[in-house]
Amino acid sequence: MSQLAHISASQLYWRCRRGMLELDLLLNTFVEAEYNSLTKEDTILFSTMLDYQDQFLLDLLLGKTQSPDATISNLAARIKNACHEKFKLQN
Amino acid sequence: MAAIQRRKFDTLIIGAGGGGLRAALKLSDADASVAVVSKVFPTRSHTVAAQGGMNAALGNVLPDNWHWHMFDTIKGSDYLGDQDAIEYMCRAAPKAVYELEHFGVPFSRLDNGNIYQRPFGGQSQNFGGDQAARTCAAADRTGHAILHSLYQQNIRAKTHFFDEYFSVDLLKDDEGHVLGALVFNIQDGKPIIIEAKTTLLATGGAGQLYKTTTNALINTGDGLGMALRAGIPLQDMEFFQFHPTGIAGRGMLITEGARGEGGYLVNGEGERMMERYAPKAKDLASRDVVSRAIATEIREGRGCGVNKDHVMLKLDHLGEEVIQMRLPGIRQTCMTFLGIDPAEAPIPVFPTAHYTMGGIPTNRNGQVVMPVKDTPEEAIEGLYAAGECACVSVHGANRLGGNSLLDILVFGRAAANHIIGYLAENRYHRSMDESCVEKAMQRFERWGKNSNKTGEPVSVLRDELKKVMEEHCGVFRNEEVLKEGVQKIEQLAERMKEASITDHSDIFNTARVEALELENLMACGLATMHSAYARTESRGAHSRIDYPERDDINWMRHTLYSFENGLDYKPVRTKPVSVDSFPPRPRVY
Numbered sequence: 001m002s003q004l005a006h007i008s009a010s011q012l013y014w015r016c017r018r019g020m021l022e023l024d025l026l027l028n029t030f031v032e033a034e035y036n037s038l039t040k041e042d043t044i045l046f047s048t049m050l051d052y053q054d055q056f057l058l059d060l061l062l063g064k065t066q067s068p069d070a071t072i073s074n075l076a077a078r079i080k081n082a083c084h085e086k087f088k089l090q091n
Numbered sequence: 092m093a094a095i096q097r098r099k100f101d102t103l104i105i106g107a108g109g110g111g112l113r114a115a116l117k118l119s120d121a122d123a124s125v126a127v128v129s130k131v132f133p134t135r136s137h138t139v140a141a142q143g144g145m146n147a148a149l150g151n152v153l154p155d156n157w158h159w160h161m162f163d164t165i166k167g168s169d170y171l172g173d174q175d176a177i178e179y180m181c182r183a184a185p186k187a188v189y190e191l192e193h194f195g196v197p198f199s200r201l202d203n204g205n206i207y208q209r210p211f212g213g214q215s216q217n218f219g220g221d222q223a224a225r226t227c228a229a230a231d232r233t234g235h236a237i238l239h240s241l242y243q244q245n246i247r248a249k250t251h252f253f254d255e256y257f258s259v260d261l262l263k264d265d266e267g268h269v270l271g272a273l274v275f276n277i278q279d280g281k282p283i284i285i286e287a288k289t290t291l292l293a294t295g296g297a298g299q300l301y302k303t304t305t306n307a308l309i310n311t312g313d314g315l316g317m318a319l320r321a322g323i324p325l326q327d328m329e330f331f332q333f334h335p336t337g338i339a340g341r342g343m344l345i346t347e348g349a350r351g352e353g354g355y356l357v358n359g360e361g362e363r364m365m366e367r368y369a370p371k372a373k374d375l376a377s378r379d380v381v382s383r384a385i386a387t388e389i390r391e392g393r394g395c396g397v398n399k400d401h402v403m404l405k406l407d408h409l410g411e412e413v414i415q416m417r418l419p420g421i422r423q424t425c426m427t428f429l430g431i432d433p434a435e436a437p438i439p440v441f442p443t444a445h446y447t448m449g450g451i452p453t454n455r456n457g458q459v460v461m462p463v464k465d466t467p468e469e470a471i472e473g474l475y476a477a478g479e480c481a482c483v484s485v486h487g488a489n490r491l492g493g494n495s496l497l498d499i500l501v502f503g504r505a506a507a508n509h510i511i512g513y514l515a516e517n518r519y520h521r522s523m524d525e526s527c528v529e530k531a532m533q534r535f536e537r538w539g540k541n542s543n544k545t546g547e548p549v550s551v552l553r554d555e556l557k558k559v560m561e562e563h564c565g566v567f568r569n570e571e572v573l574k575e576g577v578q579k580i581e582q583l584a585e586r587m588k589e590a591s592i593t594d595h596s597d598i599f600n601t602a603r604v605e606a607l608e609l610e611n612l613m614a615c616g617l618a619t620m621h622s623a624y625a626r627t628e629s630r631g632a633h634s635r636i637d638y639p640e641r642d643d644i645n646w647m648r649h650t651l652y653s654f655e656n657g658l659d660y661k662p663v664r665t666k667p668v669s670v671d672s673f674p675p676r677p678r679v680y
Contacts, residue, residue, distance in 0.1 A: 010599040014255070014277060015310055017131050019139035019238075021343055025428065036093045055235040062423050080427060083143045087341075088430040 007047055009035045015050045023054060026061050029086050030079040045075055094530070096283045100126040100251070101514050103271050103287035105258045105314060107133035108498060109141075109234070110478025111293030112241035114457075114501030114510070116194075121511050122437035123290065126285055128253040128274050130309065132605070133242050134362070137295050137307050138499065141234025144226035145191075145378065145500070146493035147184035151205040152224040154216060157181040160225060162218045162673055164494060168487025170647060170675035171327065173664035174608035176455040176641040178638045180494075180501045187500045188227050195240040197229050213491040213680070226493040234496060256283070257604055258313060260531040261290065261321045261474070264524035269321070271472040271523075273531035277604060280597030281342065282535055284528060286520055287508045289473050291457070293503065296479035297615040298606075301565070304342045304444040304555040306333065314480040318451045318612025319618065320534075321463055323471065324653035326482040327449035327613035328615065329623035329633045332490055333566050335381035337443020339401035341428050344445075345421055345438060350374045352417050354406045356385070358393040359436065364402065377680070379566070379634060382442040389441075396439065398424035403437035410434070440567045446490050449480035449622070452651065457506025462651065467661040473513075475506040484649065487663075488631020534610075538592055546591035549606045556609070556616055557584055564620050569637040573624040580613075580620045587613050618652040625658050626650060643675050 012035065016027035027050070038046065049057065049072060059065040060076050067073050102118050102668075104111045104512060107129035118125045129136065148155040160181040165172050188206065199207040206227050214223040229236035235453050245252075259273045262284070271287040294314030298306025315325055321433050336345040336356075355374045358364040368384040369376035376384075385402050388394060406414055406421075410432040414422055418433075450462050453476050454468060463469035478499040485498055536542070563576025587610065594602040627633050628642035651659040665672050 008599060010594075010601045011278075014601050014604075015132075017135065017307075018136045019131075019135045019307055019309070021140070021305060021307050022428070024425070025341065028308075040457055053235070053239070054135055055232050062427060064423070083427060084430050087428055 007043055012043070012046065012050070015047070018057075019054050020058060023058055023061070026079055026083050030082045033082045033086065034078070045071055047072070049075060093134045095532075096281065097286060097423035098126065098283060099286045099364065099520060100124045101287065102126070102510055103285050104126065104289065104291045104293060105272060106293035106295060106478070106480070107242075108136035108138040108222060108295055108478060109237055109241065109293065110499035110501065110503040112238070112245055113500050114242060114291055114293065114477060115250045116244050116248055116508040117504055117507035118252045118510060123511065123514055124251070126251045126253060126287070127245070128256045128258055128272070128285065130255065130257045130277065130313075132254050133252060134238055137310055138234045138237060138238045138496075140307065140409060140414060140594065141496050142231045143211065144228030144233045144493050145188065145496040146211070146214070146225045146491070147188045147227055147497065148225060149185055149206060149208060149227065150180065151201060152208045154548045155223055155225055157184065157646075158670065159216055159218060159223065160184065161667070161670075163213055163215055163223075164485060164491055165487075165673045166219070166676075166678055167213045167489055167491040167642070169489055169641065169678050170643070170673075171330075171484065171487030171630060171649070171663060173484050174667040174672060175664050178484050178667040178670065179243070179505070180485050180497060183489060183501045183505075184497055187497065187504070191237060191240065191500070194244050196236045197614065198227055199230055199398060209494045213559065237496065237500070248416065257607060258317065259535045261317050262523070262527045262531060263321050264521065264527060268472045269519055270521055270527070272317075273528065275535060277599060280600055282532065284523070286523060288517055288520055289475065289513055291506055291510070292451060292459075292474070292476040292480055293478045293555070294480045297612060298444050298447065299487040300560045300562040300616055300619065301444035303337050303339065303441050305337060305344055306342075311445070311612050312480070312615035313608065314476065315450060315618070316614040318459070318476070319614045319654055322613065322653065322654070322655055323451060323459060324651035324659065325449060325615070325618040325654055326452040326649050326651055327484060327488070327622070328447075328487045328618040328652060329626050329650060330448035330631055331444055331619065332446040332448060332632050333382050333442040334445045335378050335385060336404055336440040336443050338425070338428060339439035339441040342443050343424060343428065345424075349404060349418055349421055352406075352413070353409055355405055356381070356440070357397045357403045357405055358388045359399055359402075360393055364388050364393070376437040379632070381564040383634060384649065385440070386565060390567060401441045404440045405437045407437065436486070446495065448480055448482070448484075448486045448490055449619075450480050451476040452649070453477070453481045453502070454481050455483060455502070455505060455511040457502050458509060462659060462661060474511060477502040477506045488633060496586055524592045538606045540595045542595070542656055543589060543591045544593070546589040547586060549590050549602070549609050551594055552583060552587055553605070553609050553612070556580070556612060559583065560616055560619070560646055564623050566634065568623060568633070568635050573620065576620050577624050580616050584613050584617055621658060622650045622652050641678075647675065
């Protein structure tokens with residue numbers, strides 16, 4: 001598990017740069033929309049999620065696979081929801 | 092200037108996708124000391140997104156032959172590909188697949204245990220005959236499997252990784268030898284000089300040039316910008332592959348499968364627009380025809396939406412059950428990134444930039460080459476390039492599906508083989524030229540604490556560049572559109588000189604990284620726009636409305652664009668290594 005307890009917005013932002021455009025959009029949108037409201041626990045959980053392999057992370061965020069950890073599943077739902085909200089406004 | 096940390100390696104590899112990692116593995120296994128510099132963690136390189144697979148004439152499903160693969164690749168390139176490099180690649184393909192298998196890539200299998208191969212567009216048996224089945228895949232995540240296997244093998248081989256380091260510029264002495272690069276640690280902002288006897292650029296493509304692209308945010312043409320600033324021309328940059336149906340404003344692909352299942356395109360007036368452009372094939376016409384049709388509808392004011400800047404792909408008539416059963420991935424993508432269920436509403440689409448065919452000119456050993464006096468291809472000592480940033484050129488004017496993973500692996504390995512020979516003959520580092528270090532540091536410090544603080548924001552210029560490229564150098568090209576594009580991009584490049592960022596901190600200063608990336612993209616944009624404006628023919632992905640025919644007499648040649656000399660040209664290498672040439676013929680499928 002990541003030990004990054006006090007991770008800055010720019011550090012998180014950079015680690016949201018992935019090999020897939022879909023992940024770039026999902027993760028960056030979440031950080032932009034919710035970084036200021038993240039608790040320390042949220043931040044640690046999110047940085048743990050950022051350590052996942054790209055393909056697994058994409059499957060998790062698109063709902064093709066589920067995490068047995070409810071906190072991860074909840075965070076995945078928040079990330080997806082942030083994306084929904086942003087793009088709903090743009091349509 | 093405070094003392095800058097220095098490290099020495101036999102080889103510096105910039106970029107940790109499939110091409111860079113394949114080369115690194117070969118070199119580390121040969122006991123060379125290898126540094127791999129990557130701006131993101133290596134397994135987050137764009138190779139991970141390659142789903143389709145990798146071509147090799149194994150003949151496991153249908154009869155096949157490397158020579159047929161060679162013919163298909165040359166025809167697909169619209170006869171702009173270099174036939175010696177294509178022969179080399181197609182001959183090497185089976186070995187490249189077996190090597191990957193030994194590295195741990197779990198290729199999909201046939202019932203008899205052999206590697207499964209699927210058919211893909213542009214593949215044929217017997218030089219244009221029946222469909223071939225040539226693409227090896229690890230389910231729908233071939234790139235992911237290759238990248239992770241290569242990374243693990245490199246850890247075993249003790250390759251030295253510089254993760255989250257950004258490369259600023261190549262270091263090149265007065266005699267033209269490349270001596271390494273100036274890089275900096277994104278985590279703390281500290282620069283490091285990496286001295287190397289040989290340097291390999293493997294930084295991937297430049298899809299972020301365009302507003303609508305399938306490429307990840309990291310694809311900013313960094314190696315291409317570095318090459319141009321080092322006085323090296325870029326080759327054939329006018330050839331950029333587009334997919335007709337990307338999600339408008341987002342970029343990700345809606346595959347042909349959606350139209351194959353009965354989906355069709357409508358314009359802003361509710362017309363089935365493809366009937367006008369391809370009365371027979373309609374929505375199943377080839378990619379370039381569909382892309383140009385969409386662009387034409389929008390240019391002529393028949394687009395959809397408030398800004399009339401896209402058309403619609405209708406699937407809702409297929410019914411929810413069919414969509415869920417046959418197109419579940421597309422449905423999920425639309426619901427996530429558009430908030431639209433395609434079972435209920437049409438999908439806004441626009442052609443999306445996908446692959447950079449052009450790049451840094453190399454020979455089939457991966458050596459970077461450029462014209463010197465009367466020699467069109469003189470190798471630059473110590474510098475190599477492989478993968479999408481390079482132009483060998485095996486893709487010519489148009490890349491075939493399944494050939495990009497093959498390209499990165501074959502030429503990553505070929506470059507490493509040549510480097511091993513070079514290292515045996517050149518055992519010591521050349522002296523560092525401090526004036527080139529100073530020049531690279533100036534570029535780095537251009538965005539530092541003492542930089543201009545009142546110029547235009549980088550983000551504004553980036554958005555304008557993407558818009559200019561999309562409107563003036565996308566799928567719809569003619570004299571008027573390109574001429575205006577050249578003027579606009581030259582103006583943008585001038586404005587870039589005065590641009591500024593507001594964050595001057597050292598710790599994870601992503602604003603500085605994005606500024607350096609934009610300089611690279613701007614360089615790629617200049618090369619692409621100028622090259623496209625000058626080429627008055629249609630060939631492969633470069634389609635001129637005002638010059639609709641291919642012109643082999645005047646244009647069967649490679650474009651070279653450099654900051655110093657503008658445009659230049661060199662001949663296509665039409666002589667293969669061991670077989671007869673394939674002379675140009677109409678590219679009809």
